[in-house]
Amino acid sequence: MQQKNLSIMHPRPSSIVAALYTLRDLNVEVAILHGPPGCSFKHARLLEEDGIRVVTTALDENGFVFGGHDRLVDMLQKVEERFSPKRIGVVGTCVSMIIGEELHEAVMEANLDAPVIEVEVHAGYNDNTKGVLFALESALDVGIIDRQEFERQQHLLNEATNVEKKYGAASKEYLEPSRGDVKYTVAKRVIEMLKAGKKGICILNAKKETAYMFADITVALQEVAEKLGVEDNIVNFANLDTGLGLPRVRQHAEHILADMHDNVKIDEIIGGLDEYPIAGQQVRQLIEAKYKDFDFAVIAGVPHAIPMESLEGMELISITNGPRQVHPLKDMGHEHVLVEIDLHPKTLGVTNIVESEFGATVRQLAREE
């Protein structure tokens, strides 16, 4: 027997939502939320921006009491009739799971042509990665992914959970949200270092689609370094391996690399866009082997997944999209921590790099030089 981990006071990411995002990465065209109409509303809408339809069985008080089996069967049939999707997902909610709804029975009864990924999930898990895992298990059952990819994903999820517990938003009982340092001040410092001939590593270690904006920081630094004539002082790391991950995730890496085109040379690929929790090890080896004498590092995406030992002696500038990530990063020893507010909504449904506030600030300051 083992005692459970610490309880977190602030609301955590939802496993239902995590399941929905995973279904999207599995190229599901329509996801049905079996539960109340308001469940996961904000993310359902965001996902629609990202090209997947999210519909709800809209269970009401009557549904809670009498069950929603028939509504789910109806909805499955309606979805097939109206959208003719090639792949469908059904996701549980707290309500439907508490009252013991069987997604599988409804799927059998609806008898559709398209494969249906059933995810029996509610939001009562401390690790929201459970939602991802359940979705992947079900995808494995219906033959959409193979065992090898499933095990790879499982490993990455465990690592992601570890990172969050050790250094992330699940590391403390309560974390005060923060907007981080002022971008203008930090941009000035970066330019100052570049002008002083200091050498910097720009690390993109981003989670999936968030890379569309974090990659802009790599691009902006490159532009500014070129302008100042010190482009040789910057090396670029990025987790943009196009051969790893679920279908949609590989595509993101391709889009971003294509958009960087000839402007930016990525010196070191440190894994795929789903490997952000483990890319730190590769960063560490690379730095030890080749870049030990560098003066500063700009890390965008999931900076807390990069081990501090590997960054020893460098001035750290980190950019995250989580306001609750600021304090943990400061505690780890990152001097400058910036938050790209509202990053996620801006990176859903895009296929090109999206301008970041920090990138824009660095560019503007460089112009004013």
Place this chain on the structure above:
Amino acid sequence: MNPQKRIAIYGKGGIGKSSTASNVAAACADEGYNVMIIGCDPKSDSSITLLGGKRIPTILDLLREGMEIEEEGDVVFEGYKAVKCVEVGGPEPGIGCAGRGIIVAIQKLKKISQSMKEMDLIIYDVPGDIVCGGFVAPIRKGLVNEAYVLTSGEYMPLYAANNICKGLSRINTKLSGVICNSRSVSREKEIVSKFANEIGSELVAFIPKEQIVQDCERDGYSVLEKAGGTDIAEVYRALARNIMSSDCAVDPRALTDERLRELTR
């Protein structure tokens, strides 16, 4: 080897499901079968007579404390003739949701239990009537493939039994037989036989009301263990043999309330 039997016993609360289940478990163990009994009632009294009156920690007790549970030593305990005993447990009366408790515990058990696979018979002693989704979790999660319904000849237990038949048809589960646990009411055997026939099933055992069952229970033992030479022990043995050899199950057709009243008049 015969395929594994996984049965659930349903019936009105207080009608004697647990004592029937534990005596059947003991009788099957006497025959040399590997038996597991999973009590799903918050009272956790399914296994107590197999364990000499000792209560075991329930799955939900451990989950409540936030433990990561393992099978052996945590939730599966060996009782009379190596019968494996598990209790699901439940929340305090009036708090939380017992139905959800069953769902969670059953899922947990399914995940952690290796020994379940080695059993010849697994008996789910489920609570009372099928009142909500949670109470049918053992069936819905694919753990049970046959159901028995326990009743007496009184109107209320029959009403509950009839309701259970409705529930079973809804979840496409077959009924393997009706068991009468007698309350010594008039024309009892006749009434329950008739009920069983009309729903399309049959009366597989008539357990007479005898003080010895109560006495053994009070002492914390099954009839088979403490009073194995009695007639009533033989009734349980016959029922156990019937269960182990039965291969005829039906889709029960529930009666109308009117017909049910007529039967018991």
